[in-house]
Structure formats: structure tokens, C-alpha cells
Amino acid sequence: MRKRVFLLLVVVMALTVTAVYAKELKMVKKAGEYTVQIKFDKSSPIVGDNAAAIEITDSMGRLVTDAKIKLDYSMPAMPGMPAMNYSADIKQTGEVYNAILNLSMAGSWNIDVKITHEKKTVSAKFTIDAK
Ligand SMILES: [Cu+2]
Secondary structure, X not given: OHHHHHHHHHHHHXXXXXXXXXXXXXXXXXXXXXXXXXXXOOOOOOOEEEEEEEEEEOOOOOXXXXXXXXXXXXXXXXXXXOOEEEEEOEEEEOOEEEEEEEEOOOEEEEEEEEEEEOOEEEEEEEEEEEO
């Protein structure tokens, strides 16, 4: 009986780990002294709405909750399509900065996260591929 419970626990844990890794796309970049983590609600961004959660940590590893964040996303011009540039609204919930990126077409998108904190502005750049 005990062994069965243990096995069940192992299976549940394995499934949880798999689900967590498969479910979301997470990227981490440096921006000056800060570390910027951006996490998407899907493992692969789609054409349409994609929710992103951003967390900023300082050089000591402390979460920065009083920064001003600006998120711009763009696709460079391509044959038959002018360059597309958008800005996302940022809504802060606790220590997380949330944004919705509406990607209007499949392909590679550039994301620029600008962080203004203690009178300095730095930025982190990410690239995602919308399917
Ligand atoms: Cu395009």
C-alpha cells in the first residue's frame, strides 16, 4: 500500500514537471544591472493575443517593483508588408508586470522591454517566433 502511494506520487510529480516545462515560454536577459525575465502563457506564441509576465531583479537578486516598464514589439518590413510597431499596456500586479502582445502575423517578432528605475533607463531585447 505504501509503495503504491509512493509510486503514484512519483507519477504525479513527473507529470507536473512535464506540464510546467511544456506550458510556457520563459526567457531571461540582462539589462544593465537588472535581470529581466519574460514568461509567456504559451510554449509557442501564436497569431493573436499572448500574455506576457515580466519580472525584474536587481544585482542583489531582489525583485524590483517600482520600475516603469515600457514594452514595444515589432516586426521589420518584409516584401508586401511595412514595418509593424506596437506598444503594449503594462499592468502591474504585485511584483509582476503584465502585458498582452497582439501579434498580427506569424513570424519573428522583436520585443524591447525598457526599464526606468532610479532615474536610469535600460532595455532588454527578446525575439519570439509566432506560429
Ligand atoms: Cu511580417
